[in-house]
Amino acid sequence: MLHEDQVRKALQTVLHPRLKKSLVDIGMIRDIIIQGDTVTVTLGLKSERSPLKNVLADDIERAVGSLPGVATVRVEAVTLSREEAERMFPRSPLRGIAKVKHFLAVASGKGGVGKTTIAVNVALALARQGHRVGLLDVDVYGPSVPLMLGITEALDQQDGMIIPVEKYGLRVVSMGMTGGQDEAFIWRGPLVAKMIHQLLDQVNWGDLDYLVFDLPPGTGDPSIAIAQAIPDCAILMVTTPQEVALADVRRSISLFHKTGQTIIGLVENMSYFLCGHSTQPIEIFGRGGGEELSRETGLPLLGAVPLDLDLRQGGDSGVPLLVSAPDSATGIIFQEVAKKIPGLMP
Template sequence: MVSKEEIISVLKQVLDPDLGLDIVRMGMVRDVDVKDGEIFCDIVLTTPACPAKTKIEQDVKNVLDKNFGKEYKINVSMKSEVKRAPDNPSYKTPATRIINLDNIKDVKNIVAVYSCKGGVGKSTVSTNLSLALAKQGARVGLLDLDLHGPNIPIMLGLVGQPKIRNSKIVPPEIYGMKVMSVGLLTDNSSPIIWRGPIQTTAVKQLFEDVGWGELDYLVLDLPPGTGDIHITLSQNVPISGMVMVSTPQLVSIIDTVKGVNMFEKMGVPIIGMVLNMAYYVCSKCGEKNYVFPRVNIENYLDGKKVDIIGEIPIDPKVAECSDKGIPIVIEDTDGEVSKIFMDISSKVASFLSTIAVKNSIS
């Protein structure tokens, strides 16, 4: 009878396409067993949103079938276990931290969505990215930190104040994810007129007073600009990576580069850039029309490695869905824009998994 050790040795031939490491070394091979003429094996991916899931599964089945298929029936079960990304260098020690992070100790990855310029669709990206991750099986939370323009509740159709349990705010759940926003605690028609110190206190409370529970990803919808909130978060919250949002035109790209420079100085990894309103597809002929003049982004990034992880077209459906509180990833599941957001979510998950694995085996 073939031994478990022989099976594990054969599985070393299967490589993760992103890292080039074998799946045994990465700790993805679990619960290998041989029983009654059958081989059983669990492959535990580093995220349910793994873009290489199908390839890895097929490679595992092929190598096992090639070596043992004549004598044994092959059973491969695909599972996932999200790893925690390493803390960024500017993240302070507990003694100097001004935000108590006990309520997010069970959050594995914190993804911040940011744009230096307002009005480029940051909240739309935050919402649909979060939903795309949740649809792929991840445990997701979305925290709206755009204190002066908390639009997330409108985009998700959320109304009413959240409940309190054991002195903690219970984030409402919708479409399989948890959500919290200042917009759920204030009157939508009243402006929020807060100076810097009050904003910092509000952000502090949204982390300390909300019971997030266990999450694979907590997505932060940041306010535009380069102010107190951004510095406070970078120094006090273990942000795993940033997703930058911009439109293709020069003025937006220049402002986005300012944000890239700021977060690089704070030691926060940049996952990539999403170009929103990148083009318009003619409904009659299907031709792509670039409404905004496109600039050579690489020229302005000055050699920085910031990948474009998605280009979202101008589509009236996106705004229509947000206005009625049913984001496009939910309303138009099979549509082109939804597929783009699903692809973006896979790239975000893959980036975080890669740095987590590299950190664990280094």
């Protein structure tokens, strides 16, 4: 006859992918019910949208299903209370972000999809809606946030803490502010992690509703460093319609799921172009890629941003579209994306 301690022993082998600890030891196994040859395991998660839900359920089914006498394994997920979640998954002890409520990283699978443009204008749209917003540019291979925001001043310090530059209602820090705009740097894994740790610990971000990260393309050291430092950092994925961009985004989504981070949705950039002589959109990079990826992954498509001359000029001039023309057609798209974000955050 099967006993609960046998099931619990089998579950000791199921590890949280980021913490590398047993779900039993963490306290995520909330209940075990044995009825004949059927075992029901109740799994506690921080959010019903947790990307770990399916991954952990599969691991639990394999571990328990291997026991003699078990024919069926059912996994039921429940949402942990805030107190339980904070006890099991304590917030980062980093000083600089102690008063930040939410973390949102804007990511892409490849370069050239306009990720920084999306990050800057989404941050501005959130600020326009009354949120207190910081923007941290951790694109170590090409930090362009200072250029897009027209920031030329260097970072200052006060009482041993770095003070963000304030621009257009955002508190901004960029890797590009640590040296000249045209200076070249060679960043390697340990240095990247150390620098990101410093920007989180030694920057006085103050009280923020959102700290938005502009990640470098792909799934390299900066993305991993953020995941390790801030496990509850949510992800907003940026793609363009063509298949080559979608393939890279799929790989990035897979990595973020493995690190246990919540991907709140997709934004399709360069979706179409309006030439001004016709109302018919010209789909330069194909069509439907974002919608296809949304159907495939179950992630919501939060918006489709067109190729817009004013959007490009705003980035080049240091006066972004959400500053120069927030109520333009494209500006409204960004505002609609920003309105959806609070309800999707973990």
